[in-house]
Structure formats: structure tokens, C-alpha cells
Amino acid sequence: MAKGRIEIDFDRCKGCELCTTACPQNLIRMGQRFNSRGYRAAALVDPEGKCTGCALCALVCPDVVITVYRWEPAREPVAPPVAVPA
Numbered sequence: 355m356a357k358g359r360i361e362i363d364f365d366r367c368k369g370c371e372l373c374t375t376a377c378p379q380n381l382i383r384m385g386q387r388f389n390s391r392g393y394r395a396a397a398l399v400d401p402e403g404k405c406t407g408c409a410l411c412a413l414v415c416p417d418v419v420i421t422v423y424r425w426e427p428a429r430e431p432v433a434p435p436v437a438v439p440a
């Protein structure tokens with residue numbers, strides 16, 4: 355499964371909380387600090403790395419302040435084929 359990470363522009367977030375309900379992994383919380391516009395901004399809380407980069411949070415954000423990064427994890431190394439004696 356793909357891995358992901360998001361960045362939320364702290365000062366442009368208006369604290370509407372739409373992204374918190376959109377995340378299927380429930381990884382976005384409202385922070386405690388107020389930004390320069392007087393809103394509590396949302397933040398990614400993902401200590402176990404569960405974000406898949408699905409971008410649903412970014413799609414619902416009315417102010418387009420979420421940037422999504424998504425990548426495929428490296429595959430497990432594959433053992434070389436074993437020669438079979440004739």
C-alpha cells in the first residue's frame with residue numbers, strides 16, 4: 355500500500371474541521387495553538403505512519419491549504435533464481 359504524508363499551511367487554515375472527518379485513517383486533529391487569523395489549525399497526527407496519501411483531506415479542504423506527498427514503499431528484495439541441476 356502506498357505511503358503518504360501531508361503538510362497543512364498553519365496560518366492559512368481556517369479551522370473548519372472538514373479534513374478531520376474526511377480522513378479514512380482518522381489522522382487529522384485540531385491543534386491547540388491559534389494561528390495569525392485566530393483559528394485553531396488542523397494537524398496531522400500519525401505516529402505510526404498510517405497515512406496513505408489518498409488526498410481525500412486535500413480534496414475537501416475549501417481553502418486548499420493541504421499539500422499531499424505520496425510514494426510507493428520500496429519492494430522487498432527478491433532472491434536470485436536458483437539453478438536447477440540437469
Ligand code: SF4
Pocket residue numbers: 358359360376377378379380381382398404405406407408409410411412422
Ligand atoms: S492523505 Fe488520506 S490518509 Fe493521509 S491524512 Fe489525508 S485523508 Fe488521511
Ligand code: SF4
Pocket residue numbers: 362366367368369370371372373374395396414415416417418419420
Ligand atoms: S479543511 Fe482545510 S481549512 Fe478546514 S480545518 Fe482542514 S486544513 Fe483547515
